[in-house]
Amino acid sequence: MTKKIFRHVLLADDDIDDCDFFSDIFSEQFPDLKLSISYNGSKLINLLEGPPEPAADLIFLDLNMPVLSGPECLKKIRESQHLKHHVIVIFTTSSNPADIQRMYELGADYFITKPADYSKMAQLINKAVKLVSENDSRQPAFENFYITI
């Protein structure tokens, strides 16, 4: 199996604490990867559409964000010719089955519910990166969509 190599990971989340946790965990586990953080959806889209160096290929996306929400970003990305191949992992506090179903239908690749436990959060992020790197960029079957430990 060919492992996919990421050069640039994006996180879009308006929750600064969660961004901090994510960033801490990320730099600890993947020190070689570049992480860029946008605090709202429209900043994420600007970043994606601006001159990207290196190009982002994995995006962690929160659902509830000001200006441009997660689902809106997702729709924009999937509708855009040059952005639609990005792998998108939903990273949200929601565990609502309706949200999970909807995000799958909108074309997200994976779904993580932010846990209330620091070590679990580390494990989930790790697992998500691993899953994405091991699979081809096609959307997995629905039963593998929701990542749990």
Add this chain to the structure above:
Amino acid sequence: MTNLPESMRESVLRDVIDTAPFPIGVYTGYNMKIVLANKCMIKTYGKGPDVIGTNYTEILPELKNQEIFEQLREVLHTGRPFEAKNARVDIVVEGILKPHYFNYNFTPIFDVEGKVYGVMNTAAEVTELNVARQQTIEIEKRLRLAVDAAQLGTFEIDTDKGTITGSKRFLSFFEKDSEISLSDLNGLIYTEDLALWQDALKNLTRMGDLNCEIRAAVNDTLYWLRFSGSLSESDNKENIIVGIAQDITQQKKNAQELLQLVEQRTMELRRSNDDLKQFGHVISHDLKEPVRKILLFSDILKQETAKGQQMPRISQYANKLNKSAERLTEMIDSILNYSSAGSPEVEEEVDLNETIERIKEDLEIKILEKSAVIEHSKLPTVKGSKILFHQLFYNLIANSLKFSRESFDSRIKIQCSTDEGNLRITVSDNGIGIAPENSIKIFNAFERLHSKDQYEGTGLGLSLCKKITERHNGQLKNITADGSGAVFEMTFPSDILS
């Protein structure tokens, strides 16, 4: 008579008169001495058998003011017969004065000289006929009252001739004074309802009854009319429909208004329900977010302080902080479950065996901790909500595990039976049990029997269980067992079994 030998003629004649089934009597003189009365007449007098030879006027004094004597004397005097039809005569029979009705004749009898010798009285009693007629009149009167009070119009439709005879009120429905023909009526019926009306008339012979509600346009206003009728059963009224019609415009309007009101209320309720749901969602999300942060930070704090070992109290505080935040999360979740227990679909097929197996997986760690054994008999598949049944059994089993006895291995039994068609499921354990005085209290929301240090919990578990059972038209009861463990019994109506 002439064929009879002369010797027999008189006795035959006497027998005929005596046994004739109608009263015959002959009276003579001013006081009307009874010279002949057959059996039937004697019975009609009602004064016993020995009346021959007595005076009519004396044995029937009750006739004094009823003009009978005058009529008799008139016949005696003039020799002209008298006939009365359907005349009321009050006679005392066996001591009781009662009205009787007769068609009677007073016929003069002449002697050889052509003088009036006496009067023959023949009669036919028509009392029964009269009673029946009076009853009919009485019934008709009542019927008329009812028809009037109910503001009904009565009608007769001659389907052959196409004519309608209607009561005043019936005609007033169509603003007519004298008459209305069937084609007039058809012309007034609202176009959309005309087919319905004609079908109803056509089907009358097959169905036996006419029943339909139609609209009629009278002076540009639509009225709702209800027609009820049936074919006449009278001999000379073939193909005639008799019936009643009623103006039900107001009723229809009221029903319509009621329907609208119900719809409006339902919509309002639904909206307020949706608002509540939305509210619950927002509350849960907004409450849970900060709590999750507390959990995360206290988690980190716990780990950091544990590394150093210099600040044992801080580490302890971090622990407590973490525990409290966990409890708060649990609490928010159960309040959310409780408030949303009313909404899910309850039309799914739920295999309860599967539900129990899932719960066993969910509770695996606790089951191991308590060395618990969970047994269940073969459970049915029921109609309901998967999520709710999961929560129901999850809470009951988790309770049994929580309230187990120390130094005893927890044993939980789930059994089911059908009782008069109802499905009964019991969950029993060998835990600390529930005191009889608490067996109802435990179902109250936020009711806790133990301190939080002893047993953790929100106090919502059992009330949620109760709510879920009721949502499935069932009942949940705590049966106080004899000293050992708790028994919860659920009963569901038979139609839950799919």
